[in-house]
Amino acid sequence: MDKKALLTPRKTASQQRSRAMIEVLVEATARVLIKEGFDRANTNRIADEAGVSIGSLYQYFPSKEALVIAVIERHKSEMVDVLRGTLAKVAALPIDSAVRELVKTMIDAHRVNPDLHRVLVEETPRAGRIGTIDGFDREFYTLIRAYLELRKAELRPMDLDLAAYICVSSTEALTHGAVIDSPERLNDGNVQAFVNEVATLITRYLK
Amino acid sequence: MDKKALLTPRKTASQQRSRAMIEVLVEATARVLIKEGFDRANTNRIADEAGVSIGSLYQYFPSKEALVIAVIERHKSEMVDVLRGTLAKVAALPIDSAVRELVKTMIDAHRVNPDLHRVLVEETPRAGRIGTIDGFDREFYTLIRAYLELRKAELRPMDLDLAAYICVSSTEALTHGAVIDSPERLNDGNVQAFVNEVATLITRYLK
Amino acid sequence: MDKKALLTPRKTASQQRSRAMIEVLVEATARVLIKEGFDRANTNRIADEAGVSIGSLYQYFPSKEALVIAVIERHKSEMVDVLRGTLAKVAALPIDSAVRELVKTMIDAHRVNPDLHRVLVEETPRAGRIGTIDGFDREFYTLIRAYLELRKAELRPMDLDLAAYICVSSTEALTHGAVIDSPERLNDGNVQAFVNEVATLITRYLK
Amino acid sequence: MDKKALLTPRKTASQQRSRAMIEVLVEATARVLIKEGFDRANTNRIADEAGVSIGSLYQYFPSKEALVIAVIERHKSEMVDVLRGTLAKVAALPIDSAVRELVKTMIDAHRVNPDLHRVLVEETPRAGRIGTIDGFDREFYTLIRAYLELRKAELRPMDLDLAAYICVSSTEALTHGAVIDSPERLNDGNVQAFVNEVATLITRYLK
DNA sequence: AATGAATGAGCGTTCATTCAT
DNA sequence: AATGAATGAACGCTCATTCAT
Structure with missing residues (x-):
């Protein structure tokens, strides 16, 4: 049997009903x-939470892993949505202000569902990849890469691919760490100092 | 019963024999x-791999989790050892060269056992913390914080705690990503370019 | 988690199927x-004997203990049923004949399933309580207490609670001992002598 | 291998040392x-409690069962000792007072070590037999049988074997129940009432 | 399509017992 | 004789998955 077949929802969400069911199941899983927590989350528990029979669950998702992957994907795209929204607004700004806005947005992205984010990153095997160039960073990377291209004139001469990688990875690591592991860094007055430092890091690097 | 009792080796490694057994078990677990992979690693398999009876395993480690934690600790301290070695040599250097050396060393640290590192970070619940300010970064952070204090004169005025956090987190994220997720970035000629960029990021930020 | 949850059947025997399954499992356990014997009775063996998967067993009984308790309860109620049947008939009789009938019935009750009774009493931890005022004697006690009240006029003046306790405990001990430990006392001609003596013991005490 | 060999102490307690060791182990087991409780009592725990190595334990007792049997035997003989003491004193008394004394003594016997008695009877497989004609009652029975013979003249004509059985079984059941299961029956003023009733039961039966 | 009873491989763990030292 | 490290059979139990209804 195809391994991939175990990881993707079983039906094209062509029908209204299916889509609703998938939504309900992913939501319940989250x-x-x-x-x-991941260890205590089992498929029967999830079917219960969804108000759906275990049989139906397996009609829409071929395995537990598929369910978790769907949660990861949904969470990633929610985070990416936040970023995309800001990037549209920011494209016109000069680097200094753009970077500041993006850093703030990265914090917001991690705040979309920090409890879920923590479980996924800390407890869920293979979902640690979330904050990785293979994970949701991939899309962030593409967006940033395009922005840098756009603003090339303001930057020092550099390998834009590498630069984008460095900006994305470090910003994601720093904002993730602040939101998830050291929330005290983002208490009231601290936010601005934190954002300043990260923005400084990135801006000085680019210019 | 003490929850912590389930996470630490059962016997003090006071005797030659005990220490050897613990070593064998941790090695086998790794x-x-x-x-x-984490999911398929079970205590019976580990005991087999160690050439030891399952009963002996439980004489030294009170649970599967304890075994994995021991592996994590050992791996963390191997990485920290690499860093500590370099830091001693680098303390006397000016920032530019020191940072370069440290970035190179961070790469080396991730190359100590990259296969294990990947499993621990990607598959092992709660070990995601490994590349986190709560994980092995804690020790790296302390070392760097001290270095910055030492070289304060060369730096722009800044909150050294926050600066150390930013240097450590971003350097670890970038080198980890390069070694584990994008090894092509470190092929032959690429290494220097990569090190340059990361060093630039950090150096410009500090000065 | 509720400790009691581990000792009672998991599903209400509301459905035909459930009731059948529970019956099969309790029967197999017996x-x-x-x-x-108790020591060698384990859940996998019981599931085998029941012709049911171990998973199904745990769907209906949350633990081995619950299974054994169910057997005890069923056995107790079978014994009590025997007693209750006789008591109804005997209520109208004067003490002498009533006591004789009850002693005979107590013997019958112990003969309902003496092999099981022996295992429960001799090998099963905590089931020793079976022949105890806390165990099935409780119901017998209630029945007898009511009978004594009814027949108060024929008795010497006495504390009926205490008297009922003494009648029940000693009759149960004597008939249990005879059936389970000294069956030769109940061989053919011996039965009558034995019943006579026990009836004499109780009757003389009461009048 | 001889099954019986697993149930008796391995060495004749010929040496001072051995006897002391056996004593220490039996005491620790109790x-x-x-x-x-029985379930949580394991041989390693017992060796610990005895301050002796597990190896030494197995030098003196061939199995866990042997250890428990030794505890049972010791406990039984302590209870019998109490009875024997009284019987010597009571042999000369007329039935009424003798029975009263013996009932009181039976209560005392159950109070020798009620906590141990409870564990043995309620939790220990096969030790439930303690309060049984095969258990410590056997010796009590012999003593009483002899007493009845001695006092035959005062009794109604009866089968002394059967009578002794009935006296012993019912007295043991009643006193056991009172001490172990219903201690409130023996609170202060209640003791006398209880003793009176049991003595009445037996005396009326015998005369 | 939907249900949920049934399955059973497989896991973590315990503990009576052995045996090299 | 004494030790205690080592053994491994065996057990209770979970949970992802199937399939008859």
Whole structure:
């Protein structure tokens, strides 16, 4: 049997009903992951939480892993949505202000669902990849790469691919760490100092 | 019963024999993690790999989790050892060269056992913390914080705590990503370019 | 988690299927207890004997203990049923004949399933309580207490609670001992002598 | 291998040392049984409690069962000792007072070590037999049988074997129940009432 | 399509017992 | 004789998955 077949939803969400069911199941999985943690999240528990029979669950998702992957994907795209929104607004700004806005947005992205984010990154095997160039950073990277191209004139001469990688990876690491591991860094007055430093890091590097 | 009791080796490694057994078990656990992945690594398999009875395993480690934690600790301290070695040599250097050396060393640290590192970070619940200010970065952070204090005169005025955090987090994210996720970035000629960029990022930020 | 949850059947026997399954499992547990003894009776063996998967067993009973308790309860109620039947008939009789009938019935009650009774009393931890005022005697006690009240006029003046306790405890001990430990006392002609003596013991005490 | 060999102490207690060791182990087993219950009492725990290595334990007792049997035997003989003491004193008394004394003594016997007695009877497989004609009652029975013979003249004509059985079984059941299961029956003023009733039961039966 | 009862491989762990030292 | 490290059979139990209804 095809390994990939075990990791993707079984039906094209062509029908209204299917889509709703998938949504319900992914949502339930996320809730169970948050409430119980990865170890205690089992498919029967998830079917219960979704108010759906275990049989139906397996009609839409071929394995537990597929369910978790769907949660990861959904969470990633929610985070990316936040970023995309800002990038549209920011494209016209000069680097200094653009970077500041993007750093703030990265924080917001991690705040979309920090409880879920923590469970995924800390407890979920293979979902650690979330904050990785293979993970949601891939899309962020593409967006930033395009922005740098656009603003090339303001930058020192550099390998834009590498530069984008460095900006994305370090910003994601720093904002992730602040939101998830050291929330005290983002208390009230601290936010600005933190954002300043990260923005300084990136801006000085680029110019 | 003490929860912590389930996470630490059962016997003090006071005797020659005990220490050897612990070493054998931790080593076997690491090998199984690499060969089989976290999900397929179970205590019976580990005991087999160690050439030891399952009963002996439980005489030294009170749970599977304790075994994995021991592997994590050992791996972390091997990485920290690499860093510490370099830092001693580098303390006397000016920032530019010091940073370059440290970036190179961070790469080396991730190359100590990259297969194990990948399993621990990607598959092992709660070990995601490994590349985190709570994980092995803690020690790296302390070392760097001290270095910055030492070289304060060469730096722009800044909050050294925050600066150390930013240097450590971003350097670890970038070198980790390069070694584990994008090894092509470190092929032959690429290494220097990569090191240059990361060193530039950090150096410009500090000065 | 509720400790009690581990000792009671998991599903209400509301459905036909469930009730059948529970019956099959309790029956199998009793058979295994008799054939193998308590120590060798384990859940996998019981599931085998029941012709049911171990998973199904745990769908209906949350633990081995719960299974054994169910056997005990069923056995107790079978014994009590025997007693209750006789008591209804005997209520109208004067003490002498009533006591004789009850002693005979107590013997019958112990003969309902003496092999199981022996295992439960001799080998099963905490089931020793079976022949105890806390165990099935409780119901017998209630029945007898009511009978004594009814027949108060024929008795010497006495504390009926205490008297009922003494009648029940001693009759149960004597009939249990005879059936389970000294069956030769109940061979053919011996039965009558034995019943006579026990009836004499109780009757003289009461009048 | 001889099954019986697994149930008796390995060495004739010919040497001072051996006897002391056996004593220490039996004592430790009793303490562990009381403190932890039968299920949680394991041989390593017992060796610990005895301050002796597990190897030494197995030098003196061939199995866990042997250890528990030794505890049972010791406990039984302590209870019998109490009875024997009284019987000597009571042999000369007329039935009424003798029975009263013996009932009181039976209570005392159950109070020798009620915690241990409870664990043995309620939790220990096969030790439930303690309060049985095969258990410590056997010796009590012999003593009483002899007493009845001695006092035959005062009794109604009866089968002394059967009578002794009935006296012993019912007295043991009643006193056991009172001490172990319903201690409130023996609170202060209640003791006398209880003793009176049991003595009445037996005396009326015999005369 | 939907249900949920049933399955059973497989896991973590315990503990009576052995045996090299 | 004494030690205690080592053994491994065996057990209770979970949970992803299937399939008859």
